[in-house]
Amino acid sequence: MLFSGLDFQLSPGQVLQVAGPNGVGKTTLLNIVAGLCPAEAGELAWQGRPVADDPVAFRAAFSWLGHQPGLKLMLSPRENLEWLLRLRGLPGVEDAILNALARVDLYGYEDVPVAHLSAGQKRRVALARLFLEGRPLWILDEPFTAIDRAGVTELEGWLRQHAEAGGMVLLTTHHEFAPGFPVTRLDVADFRPAVAGRDAEDCL
Numbered sequence: 001m002l003f004s005g006l007d008f009q010l011s012p013g014q015v016l017q018v019a020g021p022n023g024v025g026k027t028t029l030l031n032i033v034a035g036l037c038p039a040e041a042g043e044l045a046w047q048g049r050p051v052a053d054d055p056v057a058f059r060a061a062f063s064w065l066g067h068q069p070g071l072k073l074m075l076s077p078r079e080n081l082e083w084l085l086r087l088r089g090l091p092g093v094e095d096a097i098l099n100a101l102a103r104v105d106l107y108g109y110e111d112v113p114v115a116h117l118s119a120g121q122k123r124r125v126a127l128a129r130l131f132l133e134g135r136p137l138w139i140l141d142e143p144f145t146a147i148d149r150a151g152v153t154e155l156e157g158w159l160r161q162h163a164e165a166g167g168m169v170l171l172t173t174h175h176e177f178a179p180g181f182p183v184t185r186l187d188v189a190d191f192r193p194a195v196a197g198r199d200a201e202d203c204l
């Protein structure tokens with residue numbers, strides 16, 4: 001068993017940081033919540049109902065960004081977002097895509113192959129999905145990876161704005177938030193049994 005006695009609740013307007021040293025299962029926990037890795041025990045609920053009762057409804061309620069940006073390198077940012085939206089059954093409205101790219105400071109890079117972008121720009125393309133999908137819950141694995149100092153401030157602002165609008169954020173990060181940032185920490189190392197029955201890497 002990876003965790004023992006782990007119990008938490010995420011409420012509208014809350015940013016919850018899953019914290020702890022490397023290898024304790026932070027990413028695995030997010031994968032379990034997102035349905036990418038089966039839980040051996042316990043229950044996940046959404047709006048008071050077990051997710052198992054209607055997993056499709058829960059998947060429609062969150063945006064997931066993994067540690068890797070998940071982009072096709074030979075496609076442009078515009079093409080990547082169009083493709084990702086279609087995968088989620090959402091219309092790839094061009095104006096909305098261009099506005100989302102502008103919001104993450106990629107105006108003028110819409111048609112540049114992603115392979116030619118920096119690591120930080122690739123991360124921004126992935127983050128643009130959050131503004132297109134419009135989901136109440138953001139599940140983010142290390143979203144600050146490769147983001148420069150100015151981008152860190154912007155991303156903190158986006159997280160804050162989403163929470164202030166009644167959204168929820170569940171994320172892993174080693175980033176130290178600015179003083180006064182409204183974040184709650186959940187240190188999963190506190191819930192590791194003495195002998196874990198499953199390695200944290202099993203579902204990565």
